[in-house]
Amino acid sequence: MYRNAVFLPILGFVLSACVSSPVPVASSEPPDPAVTAIRSDDQEPLYLDADQPVSARVEDLLGRMTLDEKIGQMTQVEKNSIQPGDITTYFIGSILSGGGGSPPHNTVEGWTAMVDGFQEEALATRLGIPLVYGVDAIHGHGNLYGATIFPQQIGLGAAGDPDLVRRIGQVTAAEMLATGIPWNFAPIVAVPQDIRWGRTYEAYGEDTDLVAELSAAYVQGLQLLPDTYTAAPGQTLYILATPKHFLGDGGTTFGTSTTDGYLLDQGDMRLSEDAVRRLFLPPYQAALEAGAMSVMPSFSSWNGVKMHAQEYWITNVLKGELIFDGFIISDWAAISQVDFDYYTAVVTSINAGVDMNMVPYDYKGFIEVMKEAVQAGDITEERVDDAVRRILTTKFALGLFDHPFADPDLLPSVGSDEHRRLARQAVRQSLVLLKNEGDVLPIVDGTSLIYVGGQGADDIGIQCGGWTIAWQGSAGAIQPGTTILQGIQDRVSADTQIEYDPAGMFGGMADVGIAVVGEHPYAEGFGDTDDLRLLQGDIDVIDAVRAHSREMVVIILSGRPLIITDQLDTADAWVAAWLPGTEGAGVADVLFGDYPFTGRLPYTWPRSNEQMPLNITNVSGKTGCDAPLFPFGYGLGEGGSQPIVQPDCR
Ligand code: BGC
Ligand code: BGC
Numbered sequence: 001m002y003r004n005a006v007f008l009p010i011l012g013f014v015l016s017a018c019v020s021s022p023v024p025v026a027s028s029e030p031p032d033p034a035v036t037a038i039r040s041d042d043q044e045p046l047y048l049d050a051d052q053p054v055s056a057r058v059e060d061l062l063g064r065m066t067l068d069e070k071i072g073q074m075t076q077v078e079k080n081s082i083q084p085g086d087i088t089t090y091f092i093g094s095i096l097s098g099g100g101g102s103p104p105h106n107t108v109e110g111w112t113a114m115v116d117g118f119q120e121e122a123l124a125t126r127l128g129i130p131l132v133y134g135v136d137a138i139h140g141h142g143n144l145y146g147a148t149i150f151p152q153q154i155g156l157g158a159a160g161d162p163d164l165v166r167r168i169g170q171v172t173a174a175e176m177l178a179t180g181i182p183w184n185f186a187p188i189v190a191v192p193q194d195i196r197w198g199r200t201y202e203a204y205g206e207d208t209d210l211v212a213e214l215s216a217a218y219v220q221g222l223q224l225l226p227d228t229y230t231a232a233p234g235q236t237l238y239i240l241a242t243p244k245h246f247l248g249d250g251g252t253t254f255g256t257s258t259t260d261g262y263l264l265d266q267g268d269m270r271l272s273e274d275a276v277r278r279l280f281l282p283p284y285q286a287a288l289e290a291g292a293m294s295v296m297p298s299f300s301s302w303n304g305v306k307m308h309a310q311e312y313w314i315t316n317v318l319k320g321e322l323i324f325d326g327f328i329i330s331d332w333a334a335i336s337q338v339d340f341d342y343y344t345a346v347v348t349s350i351n352a353g354v355d356m357n358m359v360p361y362d363y364k365g366f367i368e369v370m371k372e373a374v375q376a377g378d379i380t381e382e383r384v385d386d387a388v389r390r391i392l393t394t395k396f397a398l399g400l401f402d403h404p405f406a407d408p409d410l411l412p413s414v415g416s417d418e419h420r421r422l423a424r425q426a427v428r429q430s431l432v433l434l435k436n437e438g439d440v441l442p443i444v445d446g447t448s449l450i451y452v453g454g455q456g457a458d459d460i461g462i463q464c465g466g467w468t469i470a471w472q473g474s475a476g477a478i479q480p481g482t483t484i485l486q487g488i489q490d491r492v493s494a495d496t497q498i499e500y501d502p503a504g505m506f507g508g509m510a511d512v513g514i515a516v517v518g519e520h521p522y523a524e525g526f527g528d529t530d531d532l533r534l535l536q537g538d539i540d541v542i543d544a545v546r547a548h549s550r551e552m553v554v555i556i557l558s559g560r561p562l563i564i565t566d567q568l569d570t571a572d573a574w575v576a577a578w579l580p581g582t583e584g585a586g587v588a589d590v591l592f593g594d595y596p597f598t599g600r601l602p603y604t605w606p607r608s609n610e611q612m613p614l615n616i617t618n619v620s621g622k623t624g625c626d627a628p629l630f631p632f633g634y635g636l637g638e639g640g641s642q643p644i645v646q647p648d649c650r
Contacts, residue, residue, distance in 0.1 A: 099471025169221020198527020427586025453504025481582025513549025
């Protein structure tokens with residue numbers, strides 16, 4: 001019921017697979033290779049026959065599997081933790097790269113060699129079940145040096161263009177497939193209600209409908225590639241999408257985190273079931289309708305119980321009501337957070353409906369506990385079969401049995417001019433013009449002197465934010481690309497002189513001054529904060545540039561709205577540029593008027609720290625100094641909002 005035409009066949013076979021009578025459970029004794037070797041059979045086993053329907057291939061394969069082989073399929077190991085030979089020994093079903101999990105040679109060739117090498121170990125098992133390798137390519141293939149890095153999802157929420165998001169999904173898919181990786185832990189379909197959360201930028205915005213629409217578009221883009229990219233026609237899915245984190249991500253109460261040093265992330269959501277369904281469920285419906293075949297639960301809790309232990313939400317609501325026929329991948333060691341006792345944690349989570357465990361380190365420990373639990377009857381063999389059936393179904397749908405390795409034809413597309421052009425377009429569309437007094441923007445051609453200040457003006461790492469090369473990201477030239485400063489320098493003619501100083505220290509008087517300020521990279525709970533005011537260093541840069549410029553523009557690079565109320569008057573124009581990625585030239589495109597400002601705020605912009613949490617669900621009736629600085633959906637420019645006259649609240 002949630003599938004488009006393309007996925008009706010999958011739904012059909014999955015449903016029939018799910019309601020079929022239990023398949024015989026093979027014994028858990030280690031198989032005798034001489035007796036059971038599959039590939040030396042005279043007759044090719046049915047599951048290897050690509051002409052057979054997927055449901056038949058899954059049932060045939062499942063019927064041949066031992067308990068060890070099944071548990072192996074339910075195990076996902078982090079790539080630095082897996083010991084040589086163990087993929088084969090333990091029948092491991094999946095490997096992942098966490099944030100920063102790149103191979104020693106961080107090149108397309110290095111990635112391909114690593115991933116294909118793991119795949120060879122999997123194919124060397126008795127049944128030759130391919131691995132599914134996963135990565136967080138949340139704004140492009142961020143761990144890969146040289147990949148095209150798009151604006152973080154917050155910027156795409158500001159752009160609000162589903163077709164753009166679909167194409168970004170396709171390009172990301174192509175760059176992933178070039179490295180042999182068919183699984184993306186994205187999109188983030190959270191609906192953040194409190195921007196003090198460190199994952200605010202990973203989401204499209206605070207509005208459920210906006211998130212649902214863009215999430216569906218991204219899933220379609222990732223999973224269905226146009227012919228120009230597909231070397232393996234006939235495949236059903238190209239990249240496995242993972243809407244995350246289920247459910248209520250972004251809805252936790254400030255100060256409830258169960259993780260040391262975090263405030264909101266991995267915290268507790270204290271909302272009625274009605275509110276949870278209304279705010280957070282529609283993006284999952286939309287993503288599943290678009291064909292998503294895996295979902296990741298949230299580290300957070302609902303009324304004190306971790307989501308990984310919520311059988312009601314995972315099994316009854318997601319798998320039952322929403323007819324989700326794909327599989328549930330746990331978050332990073334999230335099962336360990338369910339209970340102090342690991343056995344209880346595993347039993348509770350797997351019975352709640354988690355199908356694959358992102359272990360990520362001690363896989364032998366997990367496998368042992370799983371075996372013990374099945375043998376003790378605490379986890380039924382039916383539950384194991386259900387999990388493995390969902391995983392295998394997805395692997396067949398991904399075409400992994402028929403095309404297990406990286407696609408060398410896609411190699412030249414990684415970081416290509418064409419891909420970067422799309423990213424640059426996304427940057428242009430993501431910019432939100434907050435203030436433009438005296439129409440100082442666009443900057444006129446032939447302006448003789450422009451001063452540019454602020455470290456962020458010339459720093460790719462700051463532009464990209466978290467989940468870029470490293471989990472937390474970092475400042476510096478961490479990816480090839482174009483900084484905002486380079487974009488400006490490339491855009492102006494020889495008549496315009498550009499001077500740059502990170503601290504904004506200049507003499508004389510420029511026609512236009514530009515200060516680039518904001519946040520430095522962070523990820524997850526490390527970005528939780530109760531203070532979103534501009535740092536004093538940034539205020540100093542703004543003041544310094546202002547003192548030597550006739551007209552003044554501030555560009556904010558940040559993962560969320562920042563408190564700029566006291567500085568707003570200092571500059572004539574303010575632009576929210578979010579975390580634009582590697583193509584900083586997109587900023588210059590709009591600053592100089594080659595393209596119009598069209599972005600709209602995907603989050604309510606608060607006036608003070610004290611107003612938070614402030615969002616579309618609680619803003620109504622707030623006026624004057626209680627109103628936000630800028631409301632959700634605000635943005636000057638073509639077809640945009642009227643400028644706001646700010647009240648004096650000092
Ligand atoms: C990994 C991340 C992961 C995080 C979880 C980091 O070490 O690189 O991918 O999300 O740990 O705590
Ligand atoms: C994050 C997930 C991510 C996983 C793997 C976790 O810490 O919460 O979003 O997919 O790490 O890197």
